[in-house]
Amino acid sequence: MVYTQNLTKRTSHGILPLFLKACGSLALLPLGVCLHGECVKAGLIHEVLVGTSFVSMYCKCGCLMNGDMERALVLFERSPEKTLVTWATMIDGVARIGDTVSARQLFDRTPDELRTVVTWTVMVHGYAANGEMDEAREMFERMPCRSFFVWSSMISGYFKKGEAKEARAIFDRIPERNLVNWNALIAGYAQIGSCEEALDAFRQMQMDGFEPDEFTMASVLSACSQLGSLEMGKKIHDMINRKRINMNHFVLNGLVDMYAKCGDLERAKTIFHGMKNKNVVCWNAMISGLATHGQCEEALALFDRMEESEKKPNNVTFLVALSACTHGGFVNRGLDIFKKMEKYNLVAGVEHYGCLVDLLGRAGRLNEAYNVIKSMPGSPNRSVWGALLGACKIHGDDKMADRILSNLSSNAENDDVKYVVLSNVYAASEKWEEAERMWRVMAENGMRKIPGCSSIMVGDLELRFHSGATTEYKACENLV
Ligand SMILES: *[C@@H]1O[C@H](CO)[C@@H](O)[C@H](O)[C@H]1NC(C)=O
Ligand SMILES: *[C@@H]1O[C@H](CO)[C@@H](O)[C@H](O)[C@H]1NC(C)=O
Ligand SMILES: *[C@@H]1O[C@H](CO)[C@@H](O)[C@H](O)[C@H]1NC(C)=O
Numbered sequence: 001m002v003y004t005q006n007l008t009k010r011t012s013h014g015i016l017p018l019f020l021k022a023c024g025s026l027a028l029l030p031l032g033v034c035l036h037g038e039c040v041k042a043g044l045i046h047e048v049l050v051g052t053s054f055v056s057m058y059c060k061c062g063c064l065m066n067g068d069m070e071r072a073l074v075l076f077e078r079s080p081e082k083t084l085v086t087w088a089t090m091i092d093g094v095a096r097i098g099d100t101v102s103a104r105q106l107f108d109r110t111p112d113e114l115r116t117v118v119t120w121t122v123m124v125h126g127y128a129a130n131g132e133m134d135e136a137r138e139m140f141e142r143m144p145c146r147s148f149f150v151w152s153s154m155i156s157g158y159f160k161k162g163e164a165k166e167a168r169a170i171f172d173r174i175p176e177r178n179l180v181n182w183n184a185l186i187a188g189y190a191q192i193g194s195c196e197e198a199l200d201a202f203r204q205m206q207m208d209g210f211e212p213d214e215f216t217m218a219s220v221l222s223a224c225s226q227l228g229s230l231e232m233g234k235k236i237h238d239m240i241n242r243k244r245i246n247m248n249h250f251v252l253n254g255l256v257d258m259y260a261k262c263g264d265l266e267r268a269k270t271i272f273h274g275m276k277n278k279n280v281v282c283w284n285a286m287i288s289g290l291a292t293h294g295q296c297e298e299a300l301a302l303f304d305r306m307e308e309s310e311k312k313p314n315n316v317t318f319l320v321a322l323s324a325c326t327h328g329g330f331v332n333r334g335l336d337i338f339k340k341m342e343k344y345n346l347v348a349g350v351e352h353y354g355c356l357v358d359l360l361g362r363a364g365r366l367n368e369a370y371n372v373i374k375s376m377p378g379s380p381n382r383s384v385w386g387a388l389l390g391a392c393k394i395h396g397d398d399k400m401a402d403r404i405l406s407n408l409s410s411n412a413e414n415d416d417v418k419y420v421v422l423s424n425v426y427a428a429s430e431k432w433e434e435a436e437r438m439w440r441v442m443a444e445n446g447m448r449k450i451p452g453c454s455s456i457m458v459g460d461l462e463l464r465f466h467s468g469a470t471t472e473y474k475a476c477e478n479l480v
Contacts, residue, residue: 084114088122095126100135117143121150128157133166148174152184159188164197179210187219195223199232212239214246221254230262249275253282260289280314288320296328303337315346322355331363348376354384361391366400 076082076090087110095103107115107123120143127136140146140154151174158167171177171185182205189198202220205212212220217240224233237255245251252275259268272278272286283306290299303321306313313321318341325334338356341348353376360369369388373380385404392401 082114084116084118087114088119091119092122092126095122095130098130100127100130100132104135117145117147120144121147121153124150125153128153131157131161133157133161133163148178148180152180155181155184155188159184159192162192164189164192164194177208179213179216182208182210183213183215183219186216186223190219190222190226193226195227198223211243212245214248214251217245218250218254221251221258225254225258225261228262230259230264233258233262249277249279249282253279253285256282257285257289260285261292263289263293265289265293265295278309278311280311280317283309283311283313284316284320287317287324291320291324291327294327296324296330299324300328300330300333312344314344315341315349315352318346318348319351319355322352322359326355326359326362329363331359331365334359350376350378350381350384353380354387357384358387358391361388362394364391364395366391366395366397370400370403 072093073090076086079086087106091103091106091110094100094106103123103126107119110119120139124136124140124143127133127139136154136157140150143150151170154170155167158164158170167185167188171181174181182201186198186201186205189195189201198219202212202216202223205216217236220236221233224230224236236258239245240247240251240255252271256268256272256275259265259271268286268289272282275282283302287299287302287306290296290302300321303313303317303324306317318337321337322334325331325337334356338348338352341352353372356372357369360366360372366388369391373384373388376384388404389401392398392404
């Protein structure tokens with residue numbers, strides 16, 4: 001069965017409405033949306049039958065997602081007549097709540113005549129979406145025939161695990177690629193930060209004669225943004241206009257994010273303010289762009305406006321706003337913002353505490369910073385300690401450094417770090433003799449300075465070795 005490749009008028013009366021119905025029943029929204037896109041392109045959307053099927057699909061997908069799986073299972077087991085669609089719906093639903101074991105049991109129980117490519121696709125997709133790639137692969141290899149959707153499921157699954165090589169190998173095996181497959185590849189590369197590869201794939205896709213759509217463009221913009229390549233980003237923007245690509249919110253978010261990250265704040269602002277429905281991601285991109293390019297006041301003003309809008313800030317927004325306070329040196333503002341998280345039922349994570357420690361530390365409020373670390377839930381990691389140590393260095397507070405280092409040293413693996421950092425802090429507070437002594441202790445204890453290497457990274461803390469007894473370190477900027 002070939003569902004989507006070479007859509008023709010003929011298919012619109014045959015398998016397509018049935019398959020869309022199945023997508024709806026299966027809550028296979030992504031698949032349904034892909035098909036929708038392809039139908040629009042093939043000029044089939046005006047066919048009444050196809051149109052009706054889409055409405056029904058979207059409705060069912062929406063309704064089923066909130067379904068109560070257990071009750072559904074009971075009903076399913078009781079129902080005397082089970083169809084292909086009900087079996088596949090159950091497998092998909094059970095996999096969706098993460099229970100791949102039960103999903104597999106259902107799959108194995110599906111009667112042979114009802115076990116079609118849809119059933120197989122749903123099972124493989126279930127494994128892949130849950131990150132169980134070995135199981136997904138095993139079933140994928142055994143599939144009697146493959147839908148285009150299952151190839152994309154495998155590609156996205158491997159990318160989610162960071163296994164780009166496997167994803168690419170699957171892609172290279174696709175007998176007849178379509179746009180959805182290319183989009184999975186390009187999006188995957190962009191998501192794992194392999195931006196050059198994403199752009200290469202984008203070029204190859206065009207050479208293969210495919211026209212990009214809004215999903216392709218959103219991924220490509222993300223790659224440009226991560227690379228900080230304004231030039232490439234502008235080219236993509238031109239292409240979007242030239243090819244009249246649908247400016248949906250993925251594309252608009254992508255444009256705002258790209259211009260903001262690449263430092264063209266004026267253009268980012270123009271697009272941002274022109275958008276009717278800004279989602280949280282878009283607000284975050286704009287606030288972050290302003291903060292990282294030194295316009296901290298404006299970033300915080302935008303944060304205030306967001307609070308007044310109907311979109312509520314999420315934990316990432318708070319991180320971005322806190323970092324704006326850190327960059328701008330607005331300590332009390334930062335403390336207020338941090339307190340506000342509770343109001344939105346948000347739980348502060350290590351990053352938020354790290355930001356707060358950095359904020360207080362830079363302002364010389366080291367005791368408060370230390371108390372933040374003491375009171376934070378969970379264990380502070382070395383990035384958080386690093387932020388405070390950085391502040392100790394700036395303010396020459398070796399007593400605080402001692403306190404911190406005694407905490408760090410309860411962890412044996414930090415021993416070398418302890419000496420290096422301590423000698424740094426002493427050096428910074430001009431206790432050169434003490435620093436010299438620490439350095440000797442390190443040498444005697446056999447801490448090696450890797451030849452030809454002038455620095456080591458400990459978490460986000462870069463320890464720099466210089467000639468002689470002194471070393472220097474700097475905490476890397478807390479970039480969001
Ligand atoms: C935000 O919350 C989500 C879900 O609770 C979590 O997975 C994510 O790591 C959090 N991000 C930050 C920056 O705290
Ligand atoms: C640091 O170590 C001291 C002594 O072991 C302990 O009392 C204190 O709670 C520790 N502080 C933190 C923030 O872990
Ligand atoms: C500390 O935790 C944060 C958040 O989970 C993480 O981004 C950072 O890389 C961690 N640092 C270290 C040294 O593990």
